[in-house]
Amino acid sequence: MLRLKFDPRLDFQIDSISSVLDLFKGQTKKPFDYTFQIISNLLDLPQRRIFENLQEIQKKNGLPLSNADDLKEPYNFTVEMETGTGKTYVYLRTILELNQKYGWTKFIIVVPSVAIKEGVLKTLDITKEHFKQLSENLPYTYFPYKSDNLVMVRMFGQDTNLQIMVITRDAFNKDINIIHNVHDKMGDKPIEIIKKTKPIVILDEPQKMGGGATLWGLSELSPLFVLRYSATHRDIYNLVYKLTPYDAYNLGLVKKIEVLSITEEGDASSKKIILDRIESTSGGLRAKVKVFANTKDGIKFKMITIKHGDDLANKTDNSYYEGFITSEINKGAGYLSFSNGVKIYEGKSSIDEDEIIRFMVRETVREHLDKKRQLNHKGFKVLSLFFLNRVDDYLLEDGIVRRMFEKEFNKLIKNGFKEFSNLDVQKVHSGYFSKMKRDKSIEEDEKAFDLIMKDKERLLSLEEPVEFIFSHSALREGWDNPNVFNICTLAYSSSEIKKRQEIGRGLRLPVNQDGDRIQDRDINLLTVITNESYREYLERLQIEYREEAGEEAPPVEDKRERIKVKIKNDVVQGGLFKNLWNRVSPKAKYIVNLDDGKFIEQCIKEIQKIEIKEPEISIKKVRVDKIGNYN
Template sequence: MKLQFDKNLEYQHQAIASIVDLFRGQTPMQTNFTVAPYNGQIGLYDSTNGIGNRLELDEDEILENLQEIQLRNGLPQTKSLKAGKYDFDIDMETGTGKTYVYLRTILELRKNYGFSKFIIVVPSIAIKEGVYKSLEITKEHFQDLFDNTIYNYFIYDSSKLEQVRSFAVSDNIEIMVINIDAFRRSFTDPTKENKANIIHRPNDRLNGMKPIELIQETRPFVIIDEPQSVDTTPKSKEAIKSLNPLCTLRYSATHVEKHNLVYKLDAVDSYNLELVKQIEVAGFETKDYHNNAYLKLLSVNNKKSPITARIELDVKDNKGVVKRKPIVVRQGDDLYDKSKGRDVYEGYIVNEIYCEEGNEYVDFTSKADILRIGKPIGDVDDLAIKEQQIRKTIEEHLNK
């Protein structure tokens, strides 16, 4: 039976474009390097040129693209990027086609900019096999979409190092799927080299090179599937760094460590788009969460000067009791003062109030948050509670 994939899902297009547009202005190009001869069971390969990804944009150009994407997606603005350290989060709920999105993103990056080397890092054997199966069942679909673009994919196997060499020298799209455990153990002490993963050991078949060194030369895009289970320890972070990524893309519904968020499709969005089904919403007990800053934009008004906005805050009354109430603010107002001195609002000074219909928002002088109608900041409002209910329901349903 031939599987059918819907190529026109708008939310998937938005997720893909959010990554592709990060590199707007990039000219298709590659970098070349020399790969030593390979002496393996299937014969001797001569020295040849390796082919790697190359980025000509600098951090300011990437940052400008990132901020434009975050603005259109209603996300907090990144203030600065570190040169050569490009880490981006894609927040997608379980069951919304996350794997399809990042596989199609790979092909779009090749089509638009010529990038060709990609590594998908997974936390477990089960997910590794699932990703490989997705590559198999989507290949015909993607070849139809991308004019029979040639691409190769394989699961890293330390007994098949010729695949790593082919990954380095191929001019086609190369996709390596690898479990974090396959390259987490690395030792610089020569006396402990036999305890390191093979990928980190010098290998006679690679003319004394370490397989990881071939990978590093390619400057791969590293895609981390479920990063909360992959790179949360010092050793795993060092392992990811050892790949020498040009860019790292993290796909998850439950990010533990936050980087530069470029796209968000949370549980509530998924539910409202009818991407996930439920029979009964799980119960969720709420508590008094006033220890976090909560802001909700209710409306904006530019009918008279000065322009104002109505924002719901947690305000302290004369008796010290915190209650949620709407207040009116204008440019320059300090929400610390408006909340009657609540520390959680320090730094929330109104910068601009934007009144364009359908794109109303408020930003702040020293906070990255952008406050939009229907997108509260903080985890105590009804929307956040609903999201927790739906996420819990999805998890319970998938575990049945």
């Protein structure tokens, strides 16, 4: 069975761990203090000494220095590490070393979602043997908090060995939660037992837990101090270590990125607008449209009202809609027209979404099979991840994406990838959603959940047939797999999904069948399939890097630039060319010179047959080579 291996000698991880341990330099191990049979963490190092340690660490790591006023009880310290560099491993190993060095035994890991909780528990499972070797068989217990198993809370309070509780914020951020109520068997509120332990709290993705209710719940835990871990902190409290995207990317700690762009070329209607309805008002006709608008919370797909003469780019504060000026609102015929010729009918979209999605699915499968051909024989399992616009597009047996995927998969197997003809299309894909709605047995739902969320090693095995994973939002945070080589988001370019969040699911370095991570930059490549131009994609990625990391987005090169060729008639007539043409013609686009008269005549005949205009799809792939510093 495949087992993941961990390298304990990575300098950046050791530096992060040491930065936290050194905060408490001068603290000594204390004998256990039994307070009402509860064992609690003790910290008697003066605040002044902790502040001195903090500034010493910040100077060493080249970070902004905290002020004395920044250090308030309960102490909060921040560690920033790029996605895919082992953040969870680092804070788990930090827990063990804090126990060994200072004797603290009570730790609570707080997470914002079930997906992240399962990821943490899985990491605890697969690192158990590794940590035992590092810590000379240090005994420790870890468990998820469950309101129907409160005996574990009692054990957490009374056990003298290291205890690690994993809990979601929703389990304790309301006073009606079971954790805040008295239980006869315990003789107290579970929260009161936890309070007495003075736990050290680890916040995983704290930027997702900044609401008033969660802050109240955290205060109820009465932590000794709080360690905050994320790649994208919203608020920084006493930063002690920072591994930037620039460092991670250029040191080869994460995969390189390339963008495969699929758009309707040269067509203004490729900008998504949905006409919901037309209304008559005292001021004239108004159209209710759903568009991508720039709000204080970022780009949101929302409903706005427009009238004749409105400039959609101004109304949405989004240059995505440049050239869209309302020219006609026709209530009788039920349509809206813009100055660039785009016309939309009520209840309809400005774009042929199904055709774009079909191309995206097809190109993702093609990328997957290409990489499978290159990497399977080297011992790498290739995984591809789809994010859906609508759950039922996959969950339903006749869901449009499910049908498209199976059709395109079978077509590609027959045309170009016959060596994989033994694959069963029904077995190569699976899905996980926060709410499984399909009318299937619970056993099958649990099987998908266990494979995707819990059994990472089996999913990485070449013996496991599942290679394509479909999800809606449940896997957009807290889940990743090192062998995700392709990510396809079947939603439109200005969607609310953060680009860094999107690529984060596949940044981790891949592993082979021996469980070893591979440091080969030719293999370590993540392809993102998107429905926007690579220029638009990178502009948005650049904004996110600047806002969240203070760095430039990666420069790219276009791998599918068009080139001009001249016809050599003697070559074209030969059998060698015909053989070559049969191979390359399905994969390229061409611009050719024709006899105008004959061309026009033929076009007239063909146009008379046309009922529905087919979109012209542009497919471009670009690669991110490096990230530059942003000053």
